Amino acid sequence: MSHAYQRAPITLDQQYALTAAASRLAGEFDGTYGAETIERFLHTSYDQFAGRAVVANFLPLLAERFARQRLTALARVEGRHDDGRPTVLFLCVHNAGRSQMALGFFQHHAGDRAVAWSGGSEPGDQVNPMAVAAMAERGIDISAEYPKPWTDEVVRAADVVVTMGCGDACPVFPGKRYEDWALDDPAGQDLAAVRPIRDEIERRVLALLDRLEVVAGDS
Template sequence: MDAAPLDREAAEHIARNLRAIADPTRIQILRLILDTPGGRRPVTELATELGLSQPTVSHHLKTMADEGVLDREQVGRTVWYSVAPQRVSEVYDAVRTRDAADSVSPEALARITQDLATRFRGTFSPETVRDYVAESAALLSERSHITHRLPSLTAQFAGDRLRALAEAEGLETGEVPDILFVCVQNAGRSQLASAILRSLAGDRVRVLTAGSEPAGSINPLIVAALDEVGIPVGGEYPKPLTDEVVRAADYVITMGCGDACPIYPGRKYLDWDLPDPATMTLDGVREVRDEIDRRVRELLADVNAG
């Protein structure tokens, strides 16, 4: 069946949103705000950094505030502008650029190597993993000419190559536990947890995700926060919570979805009390990512001990 045509009111709303940021100066302003710790800037700072007059910057800020792209808050004599929480994801997706084209930072390479060494512990030495990671980054950059999401694609490529090498050498995995992460939208916390666990455990676990009220797509800030530490989201997408995935799971980790998850005997249930990154700045998402990373490592240690 063909999709229903977009109605005029919805189309006009989309067009207004696009016009509100379809200006090079506004793109620069939004990027500066997003990249600032705390996610807010006053007119004076923006004007100085961009080399523009304050009235010019104020005009652009007012236009975006009128369209709901920015929030305006006066503290004393200073007016601060921040991206409206409900618009953070779409604004970030619109203004992001390829900041580190054709390269992966040494810090990202070290993180990728450490994670893959954890995944392939007992199969390959850390030195072998390090060599494969470095070579994979070079191959993607020099042969495939990939510049977008290079850290996370390097991790995915190196992990796939190491897994193929293990299979070629006759190494096999036995039965693996199923681990289910559940949050509200299946677009933030559960995707962070599943991606981090996959990067650490590989084929030693089977990872599933679901949402009690799934969103239409993964929050792009989640993808960005994972990419900068070399972790791919892969082919993940938000999906509804269904009974059979809970029944199949050995571990069920819930994050803010209340009583939506059914309880079955014989499964280990954990509830991680974590803030929802849906309306956070990138700095906030990073904090949630790092806390989930800590908890996932503890979970993996428990799974390996079981």
């Protein structure tokens, strides 16, 4: 495997894991992207997390998941694959609270009828535990999610970009449909304070699904 794009330190076990990840992605994107593109996206995705990962053993998994999302987005942008489903990107500062709850509600209510991603202008180290707990009260598990940055291809692939407090740091592409949701930041708040933020996010997600003409339901 080429290491032209690999700048972060890497152990032998991580290299084995990345090699396996590249093989899986090559199978998934066979006929769409070649090995060089897949490896480049995988390794640049790895670099995004290497400097701030809490558990180094999870790095290859995070890189694979993020590379898969980015390649899917690129295929949509380039017209190589578009299944016609509405795609929404939720952005906040740390991608740890508001955007993660919005993603959870969107996926829960939209099921496979629409696609949603999330990102942050300054990704944190982990999803806010109070956001995880608040969503668990609604039967939605976001504990496996992780803060991640936004990338150009992901923004360009979205039909709607929903921003939440990232201000000028949020990406702006001409002609893209944007919505700005003014919501309190759950960072540093206790569960009681996060609940009303969670409920307002769900209300807005349901309204967005209605505007997108996506039938909401429990997935």
